[in-house]
Amino acid sequence: MMCERQNTIVFSFDIRSPRVNAFQIHEWLHDKVVIRENDIRVIQIDGPLRKVYVKFVNAEHMMRIM
Numbered sequence: 001m002m003c004e005r006q007n008t009i010v011f012s013f014d015i016r017s018p019r020v021n022a023f024q025i026h027e028w029l030h031d032k033v034v035i036r037e038n039d040i041r042v043i044q045i046d047g048p049l050r051k052v053y054v055k056f057v058n059a060e061h062m063m064r065i066m
Contacts (some may be wrong), residue, residue, distance in 0.1 A: 042054075
């Protein structure tokens with residue numbers, strides 16, 4: 001079964017950057033990327049691959065960030 005990632009932005013981090021925890025990622029998304037909590041459906045953190053997937057409630061909210 002194929003998974004479709006609609007209304008999702010993937011943030012990739014350099015493997016040489018310091019490790020951060022989930023709280024730091026949430027703070028970064030709120031303070032620096034300026035994503036509002038109500039705009040997000042789900043946040044998935046893939047630590048080994050150094051990626052953060054942010055799924056938005058709709059395309060409009062996603063495009064505002066892009």
